Amino acid sequence: MELCVNWSKAIPRFIEDFNHFKNPPDYFITFPDISAGSSFTGGGYLFIGAVIHNWMEGNFIQPCPGCERDIHVLRAGCLLSGDGYWVGICPYCGLVKSQSKAMEVVLKGSIRGNWSNELGYKPIIQKESPYRFSIKEGLTRDGDKEETRMDVPGWLAFMQENYPDCLE
Ligand SMILES: [Zn+2]
Numbered sequence: 001m002e003l004c005v006n007w008s009k010a011i012p013r014f015i016e017d018f019n020h021f022k023n024p025p026d027y028f029i030t031f032p033d034i035s036a037g038s039s040f041t042g043g044g045y046l047f048i049g050a051v052i053h054n055w056m057e058g059n060f061i062q063p064c065p066g067c068e069r070d071i072h073v074l075r076a077g078c079l080l081s082g083d084g085y086w087v088g089i090c091p092y093c094g095l096v097k098s099q100s101k102a103m104e105v106v107l108k109g110s111i112r113g114n115w116s117n118e119l120g121y122k123p124i125i126q127k128e129s130p131y132r133f134s135i136k137e138g139l140t141r142d143g144d145k146e147e148t149r150m151d152v153p154g155w156l157a158f159m160q161e162n163y164p165d166c167l168e
Contacts, residue, residue, distance in 0.1 A: 010166040050114035059109025064090040078102040122149040
């Protein structure tokens with residue numbers, strides 16, 4: 001697995017900077033490396049704000065099978081049978097993949113549902129018909145729905161601007 005984000009560097013920085021990620025639009029940034037899901041809940045790319053929160057709460061954390069240190073999970077998937085896997089970063093062993101407790105990793109905490117099938121997700125923040133005013137008709141609404149999407153930065157542009165030292 002090739003990573004463009006150096007997660008060993010980025011994870012502690014993101015946790016330290018949680019205040020910047022806990023609200024939109026940065027909350028909704030999605031990364032190609034970070035996803036979760038199951039055969040019965042669906043899944044997708046996780047919102048980074050939810051991921052950092054769950055790292056901090058110890059939910060998206062697993063003990064390293066090699067050294068017992070805390071692994072920050074990046075990806076997890078499971079089936080109803082409980083079979084599955086997760087991939088995360090151990091500060092000592094690096095990138096680790098395991099099949100242990102995959103369902104717990106996906107379901108524990110508030111990761112579930114905080115995801116999108118689409119990388120670069122931009123939630124709809126307003127869906128209103130705009131009002132128009134004319135002397136003849138007064139204030140009227142036309143039938144067209146106006147759809148505004150939140151301007152969530154793309155992960156690469158965001159990293160280049162804010163954490164260029166965490167890219168490789
Ligand atoms: Zn380890």
